[in-house]
Amino acid sequence: MSTPIRIVVVDDHPVVRDGIRSMLGGVPDFEVVGEAASGPEAVVRVGECDPDVVVMDLRMPGGGGVDAVRELRRRGSRAAVLVLTTYDTDSDTIAAIEAGATGYLLKDTPAERIFEAVRATAAGETVLSPAVVARLASHVRRPAGGAALSAREREVLALVARGTSNRAIAEGLFVSEATVKTHLVHVYEKLGVADRAAAVATAYERGILGG
Structure with missing residues (x-):
């Protein structure tokens, strides 16, 4: 057996976070090792858990995902960040990619596509939804x-x-x-x-x- 991909799930909504954790936790080669409800908490959890991938929401009352991505990069974290959010506005997508997010998907993405994206993100590959590609291209x-x-x-x-x-x-x-x-x-x-x-x-x- 290969070593499972270690994941931290970050979302401020408990029900959504539980759903993502359950979905990812049911995949044999994934292991959810931590979760957080805000950007600052995510930075702490990543430091504690040393995950391969952080599945990160962006807009959270306790501190946003973009700032968290930027802080993780500043600290030299090895974790790759896959943004999973409901927002695809310019201010969100461009900021997240510029901050250092490796991937960006919307929450209506099919589960199998999310699984593939987690694996690709863990391998250091860029995964972007078509809408995000279009927005990046325009900028x-x-x-x-x-x-x-x-x-x-x-x-x-x-x-x-x-x-x-x-x-x-x-x-x-x-x-x-x-x-x-x-x-x-x-x-x-x-x-x-x-x-x-x-x-x-x-x-x-x-x-x-x-x-």
């Missing part, structure tokens, strides 16, 4: 003089946009993971971005990726 501006992507770089980026892990991309293209990472570094440089989420958003905005 990304094209830097002057960006170099064109090669055919292989576009191929890798298209797979990233589908939520494919580096390992799966490497297997599908019959190359090493190191080669995939090198392609991504070149993509980031050419698009003028710093991470997978921004690369996907920029590619949609420029028409490099369709849809």
Whole structure:
């Protein structure tokens, strides 16, 4: 048996939090190791539990998720943050991604998709709902003089946009993971971005990726 993915659930509504915990707790390769009702409490719980993934709501009376994500990054936490919220406004989505959230899904996302997102987030992959991709794209501006992507770089980026892990991309293209990472570094440089989420958003905005 592989080591289960350790999860902390953060939501200010007890019924919602219990539902998410029960849903995730029923998956064999997941282990819910803690929960919190606010951003500040989440920071404390993550410090205590050292989870792989934090499933985080955003708007909470006791302290929001964006500030919590920012604080976790400041502290150098290894936990990846998957935002699971009812809000997809610009102020929420952009702020959360800029703060360092690895994924962003809405609460009406089917359970199986959430399970897949938790696994991808634990692997360091970016997972974004289509609505979030659209909002990110509208906020990304094209830097002057960006170099064109090669055919292989576009191929890798298209797979990233589908939520494919580096390992799966490497297997599908019959190359090493190191080669995939090198392609991504070149993509980031050419698009003028710093991470997978921004690369996907920029590619949609420029028409490099369709849809």
